[in-house]
Structures are given as structure tokens and as C-alpha cells.
Amino acid sequence: MTNTKKLAFASDYQQGAHPDILKRLSEINLQPHAGYGTDEISASAREKIRAACAAPEADVFFLAGGTQTNALIIGACLQSYQGVLAAETGHVSLHEAGAVELGGHKVMTLPQQEGKLSAETVRGAFRTFAEDENRDHMVMPGMVYLSQPTEYGTLYSLKELEEISRVTHAAGALLYVDGARLAYALGCPANDVTLADLARLCDAFYIGGTKCGALFGEAVVFPKKDTVPHFFTIIKQHGALLAKGFVTGLQFDVLFTDGLYEFCGRHAIAVADRIRDALSEKGYAFAIDSPTNQLFLLLDRAQEARLTEKIEMSFWERPDEDHVVMRIATCWATTEEEADALIALL
Amino acid sequence: MTNTKKLAFASDYQQGAHPDILKRLSEINLQPHAGYGTDEISASAREKIRAACAAPEADVFFLAGGTQTNALIIGACLQSYQGVLAAETGHVSLHEAGAVELGGHKVMTLPQQEGKLSAETVRGAFRTFAEDENRDHMVMPGMVYLSQPTEYGTLYSLKELEEISRVTHAAGALLYVDGARLAYALGCPANDVTLADLARLCDAFYIGGTKCGALFGEAVVFPKKDTVPHFFTIIKQHGALLAKGFVTGLQFDVLFTDGLYEFCGRHAIAVADRIRDALSEKGYAFAIDSPTNQLFLLLDRAQEARLTEKIEMSFWERPDEDHVVMRIATCWATTEEEADALIALL
Amino acid sequence: MTNTKKLAFASDYQQGAHPDILKRLSEINLQPHAGYGTDEISASAREKIRAACAAPEADVFFLAGGTQTNALIIGACLQSYQGVLAAETGHVSLHEAGAVELGGHKVMTLPQQEGKLSAETVRGAFRTFAEDENRDHMVMPGMVYLSQPTEYGTLYSLKELEEISRVTHAAGALLYVDGARLAYALGCPANDVTLADLARLCDAFYIGGTKCGALFGEAVVFPKKDTVPHFFTIIKQHGALLAKGFVTGLQFDVLFTDGLYEFCGRHAIAVADRIRDALSEKGYAFAIDSPTNQLFLLLDRAQEARLTEKIEMSFWERPDEDHVVMRIATCWATTEEEADALIALL
């Protein structure tokens, strides 16, 4: 239960939606809309996303949450005898309760560095499979799963993404990018990967709404038309089709109007930067060097006791008896006042 | 695409949420909440639902949509070798794109009358299975699926539900009621089945939000605690767990405050009654005698041409060359003015 | 438990293998063979089957049993959002314990006559789906399942099969024929459908071994090469790949040498014909007019009592209080002496 007396930095999904979304929702609330995402607002949102991705032929769908989105895209893109390559720290590997396996596919985990896969690691996995004489008795890697930013807040550079894309496609596999926190990559000065780059390099990706300004919702983008035939029915079959699809469509329509999505990201990054600088100045150590909205503090027992008394953070891991890694997350809703209060407590 | 020039009576999921829900959402929008439904608003909603169901030990969960809810409950309650008995017109049989089968279970269809199963039909299905010498090579019926109101707007009486409950439990199976439109049963004068009756007679049911005043969302009720252990993880594994669970919880918290849920139902029924009376008076025929918010008109070609020009209805079926069945649905959001306008067009 | 004092006519899978198979097995028993069906005997069997089917490019695989074969072929040929059309009396509909649904697909049952689907019924099912405005919320029929002979011992004529093939392919679906008892069609004078016809008209079929002379085993035929890519791995993934694939291959190699497979069928049919004639002569009634190795007797209580005392038959159904339908099955192993003994008891 959230303790309202503490400063709330535990995650980036604690508040509702950007006020512009609620405002628009109130305006159209009592008007009738066609069902299942066939409405005009959803059509408008799809067009705006296609434009932002420079992918005029893209198929765009709106889903409710990240695990659902990962499971549907991975399941729909893989053949029954294929699995998905992912970092051992990937969200699909660890924190989706086996959703990919429920769909019948193995998550084939690979070693990572600060949450990232290297092109070399990916190439090695494809080569190992291709050269194994028993490969017909094994799960074939059919897709590579990345997250941008990663679960550790790190970013793939454009060059890294281009290499992984090349390696993946050379192996006849598909590249999929989980963008649950994509606004916090797009809004980060260190980032050089645009939506148009993702559309050019990936076979599928999603633009996260839940953690980036929406009440809920993720926008699936298949840059090439008909990448997955009958995806609408697949969504329905998985229980993921909302009757009032206009509610999800509307949120992305607002987020992709006048650059609100990137604005949300830039705000959270600016606040995170201030907090990171203050932490560095006061001598705090970081477990990972993350440029986005998640900061991973390596605290000793004394620091832990002092900070957790006043600040709500997420427990990450305990590397040894004397230390703990805690995560601080900012988001579109974090105020400067909250950042000031946090900094004052350091 | 919704034609805004027509009167919108095509379905009961065309508008957003009851204004009280948006108001409450705006109030708490920027406050921090614990994730995944562990927040205080969701806890409050669960308590109110338990009270309304006179089931203080009930496990209550919030999901996003009806097909998702049906697939999760049916899959979680059945053993791997079991199937679910349902009317051949049941939503799970026809209009969920095979969601139950995706989970590995057969929907075992039974003949119905106006959308309803009889206790005798259900008893016969269990007996036929029990007496078949090949039953170990067959799918065992492990659950009975009903909807209240049914897909045809009809209602099970308390007596009918008690008999089906008895027959089902005598066979060692579970009873599950799909309440996608439950408000329109609860708000109907012809109904004698209360939430407490459902909690007493069923092993699981859901209280529909999407069609009954919410933006989206359904409340799953397992009257007996721990009917399905680890259902939280099952929800997550199926991609059905919303990070911002407080958004769904809040909607049911509002709907179960001061009787709003039943109020929504009563309003829609009163409007439907006015329309039904006007239709009868003007000599229109009904395909089914439904007491709830869905009216099934049997129109000849001339009537069809005249009405569909001005009124948006749902096509249901074409029983012969000269007739069509069209559905008119009212809901919590239908105004008296809209009803007047409709009646004026008849 | 088999009562050895009775005449054994309960089924066509009560004895082991045709003696030629055991003889050949003994000859090669201690020689080393490559694993998983990559051996030379299996290669030879595949060539013989391709020749018998006049399908030189066919992919041929050997599996262990009928339910396994049906589930694998149906699952491998359908897209995730598709189901299979089958007679409501089809083996996949009733007596495979939900194996197709376990794989995630709906068996979409259709009305039948004496176990057979008509082209008109199949065309109607495709048309109904195509014309339904809600079809994107429904299971798409992607395959038609037939059995030859049917579960009732009846046969599709070449003309009927050609029509169903045309209707199915016109709808963009696949045609699959379950040949669990195919020898008893091929060996039946009333039959005009050859293996080459099946290869020409179907997308997949299987040549049953278990009930037609083998210890166990079914030969899957995909007439067009690469109909299902990586089917070998799919077999492995389903646990259906035998390490000693040469044991299955050898059985089909023997059955397809010097016409043994059809010989087994002709023998069983000749014996069944003698029994059928004797039954007719003595005034017994038949529930179904079946020309193959299964006879469905409609017995009154007195006949039932008399016959079941000495003859082991299969219970089929009890159409009313005074009658029962019992099945007599002959097979490749039924001797003339057994037929004589049975006839003497009538």
C-alpha cells in the first residue's frame, strides 16, 4: 500500500493519466463511438503514429498492457517450433509469470551487459543453433527481443540497433523492441534512436503508454503492412480486445498531438538528471550508469535506513550483506517540488 | 464508423463512463497509488462488492474485458482434461474467437431456448457423459457456463438457477455465470436473482462493468476464498494484470457506492420499457420476448428500410428473405430525449 | 478385459501385426539403424508410399497413433485463429479427449449423414462464416476433416470427395482425410477412391497402420512438398518422434510391398461381406448400411442377450429402451474359422 507520507519514487506507473487525456475523455465521454477500435478517434491516433514513425503503411493496434503486448506479438510472429532470444534480465524472461511459455514458446536467455544484448551475442546464438547437428531436436530462435530503454534504464545506440537488426535478419529471424518506457528514451539527450529508426530496423515494436502518460495502453506497430494477418482476431482470441477501443485510441491520439509523448519523456528525464546530479554530488554510488528515468542507487546500510524512512523506492537486489540496490523512478507526473524534497533528504 | 446523424442504439458499449467515475478519476489522478491492484481504492471496491454479494470471504479481482474474464475463469477452474458446457448461443461458444479453446478446453455446446439452458438439458449432458463407456476417451464436462442476462436479453429465474446449481454440483462440476450485462438484470423488475443469490449458487461469476457504466472493466467474484489459488499470478501470466490496477478498482468503487450500479441498470430498463411499449403499440413484432435492455425486432423489408435510415441498430440475423432481426440496445447513458426521438420515428 | 471364451469381434485393433512384419523385424532386429526415422528402411517405405500415391514429391512421416496424427496435422496446418470443420460424429469431435482443443483449435461440428459430410454442408459453413459481420470475432474455418471410411464404416465416393475438395479449396481452406481404416476402403469393391485420388484432392491424409496390419503406426502424407515446414521438429516438440523410427518405417515398408496393405483390407472386407450376408439372411437389422469392415447391428433385447453371450462386440448406442446398436468389426487377422463360428451362432 502506498504510504502517502513518503515521497513516491517507487515506479513510473503510480499516477493516472496526463491531464490532457482526462480532459479529452470528458469531452467525448457521452458521445457514441463505434466498437472495438473501429472508431474515428482510434483511426486518427493510428494516422498520427504512422506519421511519427514515418511508416505510412504500418499496422497499428492498441492493447492494454505490456505483458499482454509482449505475449501477443511474440506468439503471433513466431512459428510453433520457434523461441525468442532475450537478455536474461529481459522483462519477458523474468517478470511476466511465464506469459510467453503459456503461449507455447521458449524464452531463450542470453547473457547481457547493463540490460543490453550485444550484436555479437545475438550472432553467436544464431550460429550455435545453425551449427548444432541436433538443431532439428531443438527450439529454433525465430525472434530477438530487446527493450528500449532496457529494464536497467540503459539505451541501445542507433549503431548497436542497426547491427542487431542486421544480424537478426541475416539469420532469417525477426526483431522486436519492447518500448514500455519509450518516451523516456525519446526524451533523453543521450538517445539517438528515433521512432522512424525503430520502424526501419524492427519488424514489430510497441510504444508504451501505461508508464508514459496514459491511464493504460500500449500502441503496437508493425511497420510492414500485414506482418501478422488477422491480428485483430488474434487480439480477440487472447481476450485483449476492448469493446470501448476508443478509450485507448483517444489516449494515443492525445499523446501524439503536439509532441506530448516526447514532452512527457523530456520532463521525466530532466527531473531525473537533477536528482542524479544531486546524488553524485553528495557521493552516492550507482549500481548502473543509466541515462533515463530510472536511477539504481547502491546504498550501504546507513544510507538505506536514512533514505527509505522518507522516500518510497523499489527494492532491486541485495548484492552483499552490507549493500542494497534501490531504484528511484521519475515520470511525466513527477513535480519539481517532489524532486526538491527528495534532494533535500539526501 | 459511427454515423453521428443517426440515433445510436446499436450497442450498450458506445459511450465512455458514468460521469461520477470520470469525476473521481480526476480527483485522484495525480496522487500516487500502489501498483497491480494492491492500492487502497481497489481494496475498498473489493469490500463493497463483498458486502453487496453477502460474501465476506469472497475473492474479488478486476479484469479489463469480458472475453478475457471468461477465458481466465474457465481455464483456471477446469482441469486440463475438462470442458465447459454452454448454450450453443453462448458468448463463449460463438463470439470470442476461440478464446476458451486457445486455453486448451472444449466448449461443449447444448441446445437452448431463447438463450437459456434448462436444468434438464444440463442434467442430461452430465448423465450422457457418465454413462458412456468411452468417457475416458472423451472430454469431461467440468463446468456449466450461463450468462445473466443471456445474449438474447432473457433472464434465469431464481428457481431455474437453483435447479441448475443443484444439478451441476451433483455432477461434481462448477457453475459459472457471465454477468457482462448484470446491471440490466439487477435493474429489471422481472428479475428475482440477487448478487447474494449468485454468490450462494455459483462457484464464480463476474459483474460486468464495460457495458454497465464503466470505461472498461469486469469484477470477478469467487464467493469461496481460494477457489483458485494464485489467481493473481494466473492473471499476470495471461497478460491481464494492469499496472495501474487502481483505475479499474476505482470504477467499481464508484459503481458500488450508493447503489450506482443498480441505478444504471434501472435507468436503461426504464428507457427500454418505454421503447418496447411504443413498438408494441405500433404493431412491431419481436423475435424474442426479452425483459432487459436489448430488444430484438423482427422487421419486414419496408420497416427495415425506414428504421435503418435514421436509427443505428445491430444486425442480428435474417430468418428469411423478407425479414430481418435487428437489435436495439439501451444503456445507462441513453437519454430520455434519445428515446423520444426514437419513438417518434417508429 | 478380453474374455477369451467369446468370439472376438469387438474391434479391429485386438491382434498384433501381420506375420510378415514380425518376420522382417526379427531379421533386422540386431542390426544398427540410424535414429529418428533417418534410416534406410524408413526411406524405402517413404518411396513406396510416394509411388503408391503417385505423388513423387510427397512428404511422408510415420507416427504412432491416430489421435496423435490428427492433432499434429490439424495443429500444424491451421493458423492460430482457425478451427477445423468436422462431422459431429467425427473421431476428432468426440473420441480424442479434446486433443485438437488442447492444441488451441476449435472443432467446428457440422451435421452428417451416416458419418459423412456433404459438399453442400461444407459450402454452407464457409459461406455462413464469410457472410457474418462478426466474423473477425469468430473462429475462422481453416480446414475440413473427413474420415475414409467414416466412423460408421461408410465411404465417400470419388465424386463426393472431388466436390468437397473443390468447395474447401475455393474457400481458401485445406482438406484433410483421416485414413485410420484406409485399407478397408481400398480393399472394398464399393470404393472408387484411390491413394492417388487422395493425393490429388487432399492437402494431407494419413494411411492407417494400427488398425490395418501394423503393431502400431500411421503414415502421414502431405502430397505437396513443404506443406508444413519443419514438421520433423513439430513431431519432436509434441513428443511424437520415436528414437527407433525404423520400427515404424519397417512396418509400412512391409505393408507397401507386394500390395500387402490392400490385401489386408480385401481380406477383412470379404469376411465382413460373408457375415453381413448371413445376418441379412437371418433377418437381422442394420442401423447403418456400411460396406466396409464395421457392421452396425440393430438388436432387440432377445437378440442382444443371445449374441452377447458368445460374441464380443462393441456397444455403440441405445436408440430406445428396447434396442441396442452393437458393432461387429473384422480385420486383416479375422480367420474364416472365426467367421464360421460367428455365423453359426446367429
Added chain:
Amino acid sequence: MTNTKKLAFASDYQQGAHPDILKRLSEINLQPHAGYGTDEISASAREKIRAACAAPEADVFFLAGGTQTNALIIGACLQSYQGVLAAETGHVSLHEAGAVELGGHKVMTLPQQEGKLSAETVRGAFRTFAEDENRDHMVMPGMVYLSQPTEYGTLYSLKELEEISRVTHAAGALLYVDGARLAYALGCPANDVTLADLARLCDAFYIGGTKCGALFGEAVVFPKKDTVPHFFTIIKQHGALLAKGFVTGLQFDVLFTDGLYEFCGRHAIAVADRIRDALSEKGYAFAIDSPTNQLFLLLDRAQEARLTEKIEMSFWERPDEDHVVMRIATCWATTEEEADALIALL
């Protein structure tokens, strides 16, 4: 394709069945037997296995192959939200084409030593899960999978197995032992784990037939009655039920008569011992110190070239540019003459 000019030491599943099995099969070949394993021979086999395991109440089932057996037992024992812990070298982890994942469950791989898990590793995995605050978003370990002997030919000692059993049950999970090559453990002087020990310490295990003297077949043992209700139907549903169950039953009836199963194991071990001694004497290196029927040779390029010219072995891995690991396997069918010939070539 097997090259008959080479000595065949590539695997332990290259020959047919122990001659006693073919002899018995020929004797009963033309007698009628009840179907689906309900025959008297299968009943006798089950009784003999119960006696050998000192588990008079055990449920015993016969299946066709190892991957099938693993997938069925693991799937039937786990709850939908659970996964199975296994060594990263386990057969289920690597060489079953994702059969466990096809059933919806994650294989949760753990580090191993010479193919074995330690009790400490297993305890750690359970503890890590139990202590993770996100465990409700993760796959719960519900079973431990071991193989005896392991994929590397090594053996768990009784003490090791007792510890793993204790740790597993303390965590509320089940212990399952894959005995694909169990005869080669039981027949090995270094082994101190009996069938009765397995029945006492495990919740499920299987006695391998395919690699240990049978044509095909594995005997599943659930020491406690009704560990998995309706397992017969689960077998059918997975397409794993053979119509002529007596063929599998008979093989185990013969193998468990007069100690033939252990005799087969002892023979293979004695031959392997002779070969191992000769290899050691001539200075060959071993990659793993395996006491059973699989020998893992670490060969340099010259040795590789010389040996592979005359001896068929299995490629295992290439640890560096200059070396290769090749496997030699003996079995019940390996003759002293073949061993002599092999030794002469070293």
C-alpha cells in the same frame, strides 16, 4: 544414415528389442487383447513393476517415448503458473524441441556439474523465488527434474537424491526423475539407488525401455496412487495412448521377468568398462568421468581422424579448435566381438 562398414557405437537406440521380447510378441501376436492397455499382459507388467519398486499402490502407465513422457508428467503435475527446475544440460532443457514450453510451462535452468544438480543449488533456487518480492509476477518452481543416469552418464548417489528429495518437498514441490537409461544405472556397480529408493523419494519417475532393451516404450511410475487423477485421459488427450497397449505392456512384462531389465544394464556396463579400461590404458582422455554406458572421449585432431574413420560415435562438442568430445555408447545389444573390434582399433 548408418554406415554399416563402421562399428556402431553412436547411440544406445540403434537396434530393435531384446530377442525375448520379439519371441513373446510372436507367441501372442494373433490372440485378441483388450485395447488401450486394459489387457492382461499390461496388468501383469504393472504388477511386476510395482513389486520391483516395492510400491504396491503405485500407478503405472506405459508410453511410447521419452520426450512424450517428460512432457506429459511435467505438464500433469504442475499447476498452470508453475515451471520445472532442471539442469541447463537436462534433456528437457535442450533436446526436446520445447515440448515442456508447448505445454505452457517454463523450464527454469540451473547450473550443473557433470550433468548433476546439487541439493544446494536446488535449495537456492527455491529460496530465491520465495524471497523475491515480485514472486507473484514470476514463474513458481513447482517441480525438480533430474535424470538418472544424467545426460553425461553420471549418477546421483542415494545420499544426493535423498537430500534433493528433502529440499524439494520442503519447498512444497515435486521430484521427478527421468530414467530414460535407468537400466544402465541399475546395472552399474557404482550405483546405490534402487527402484524402491526412487519410489520412496520421488513423486514420479519413468523406467526407460527404448534405450534399455525394448523396441520402444517407457514405464511411468507414480508411487502414490492418484498422484495425477485421470492420467489415462490426459494420455489420450495428448495423443499418447496406443490402441494396442498390450504391445508396450508386453515389453515391460518381459523386461521385468527374471531380472532381464537389470541384466541388460549390467551387460552394457560390463562392455563399457572393458572399453573404458582399454581407452585409459592407451592414454585417451575423457571429458567426463562417467561410470555408466556412455563414454565421453576428449580427442585431439589426429585421434579424431583415426577413430572416426572406423567407428561411428556421436559428436558432442568442440571445446576448442584442436579438440572434440565424442560419445561412445554401449547397450544391451553390444556384443563382446564388437567391443573387441573397437579396442583393437584404438
